[in-house]
Amino acid sequence: MKKCFLLLSFCICFLLLQPAISLAAVIINEIAWMGTTNSSNDEWIELFNNSETEINLNGWLLKSSDEKLKINLKGNIPSQGFFLLERTDDQTVPNIKADLIYKGSLSNNGEALILTDNNGAIVDQADFQDGWLSGDNKTKQTMERTSSVKSVSDTGLTLWQSSQNVGGTPKETNSQGIINNQKLITNDQLVMSEALPTTSTSTSASSVSSSASASTSEITEAASLQITATTNSSQKQIVYPKNIFINEILPAPEGPDDKNEWVEIFNANDFAVNLAGWQIKDVVGATKTYTLPNNSQIPANGFLLIPRTDSKITLQNNGDGLGLFNPKSEMVDQVAYSSAPNNQSYSHSPNGWVWGSILTPGAVNKASENYKQTSPIITEQTATAASQAAMSNNIASAAAQINNFAPRTSHLLTFVLGLIIALISAIIVFFLRKKSKN
Structure with missing residues (x-):
């Protein structure tokens, strides 16, 4: 009888282990x-x-x-x-x-x-x-x-x-x-005359910008800078500006996530840009695509804050990714993370993407204050290399953290289940042996 129960316990453990092994494998x-x-x-x-x-x-x-x-x-x-x-x-x-x-x-x-x-x-x-x-x-x-x-x-x-x-x-x-042929601008290269004092996350995306805000004439000019180029055949072709980046995100804010999460976009150009028709997409859970409305003006060297109440995009605390696309569906920037610390934002810094407890929505990231801020002087070759290296490091870092975490979690659960089953089996065997002696 004892052998039968031991064999039964082994079979149950094996059946529980099998799905755990295959869960993240294929x-x-x-x-x-x-x-x-x-x-x-x-x-x-x-x-x-x-x-x-x-x-x-x-x-x-x-x-x-x-x-x-x-x-x-x-x-x-x-x-x-x-x-x-x-x-x-x-x-x-x-x-x-x-x-x-x-x-x-x-x-x-x-x-x-x-x-x-x-x-x-x-x-x-x-x-x-x-x-x-x-x-x-x-x-x-x-x-x-x-x-x-x-x-x-x-x-x-x-x-x-x-x-x-x-x-x-x-x-x-x-x-x-x-x-993508994108230019990655680190925050020591940003041009800002003064940081915005606002920290509100419920403000409309169209209402947050740097104090170096564009005038009405600049915004009007920005609309034409999205850009109408005349070809030899006299046909007009829209060319969308580069140097538009995801600059800071807050996935795990203090308070309700659905009200306090936000995404910040930075315009590293020396002219204002209308981001109407641009899109932000996330890649985890109930994925959402947010199309920026007509009033999405972003000033030269300025910021645009997009709260979750507007975008409806949920930034998953245990890992997510965002892509920024122009109206031609060309990806111009992306970011990925594996786990979000509580009430810390993920932002560009001179050393790449970093987590920080000092939130700077609509303003220069705090990590850049110790660096001289100068106008970006980037060649096409160095920009492409910087973009590729930064994106590869970011994704590789996320993958490494995930791959280190997932197996440990799966193995721990499997071990606990097996231990519980073994203890129950031992108790049953003990009482059966005691009963047979009596």
């Missing part, structure tokens, strides 16, 4: 929602196994939230390996054998994909019901997870990018992504 890694250069119907999806063991996918399911797409998975995915799902036939991705052929299609307007294991537990999901965050339908560059963020399902933080390669990287390591 992720949705790349999505060719736009098809290929051969055909828009040639869609494919790639999974990645971030664990150290091969995983059997029999009984697993990949589906859309409306279940119009429903793929029953089968087969094995190797450790640190890929699993390629091709639509309709094995000719979708030439010269690369599919692991599974499926039927159904992805909407070009967005989908919410959910990956569940053989117990029905959600292992990973990619929620883009409001539109695909990355990928290009014209060039057929796929939407892929950033190469430095592999397994982040436990915290919800997921970062996506458009592949550098036309056709993506099926069954290969993801690319470095498209590096």
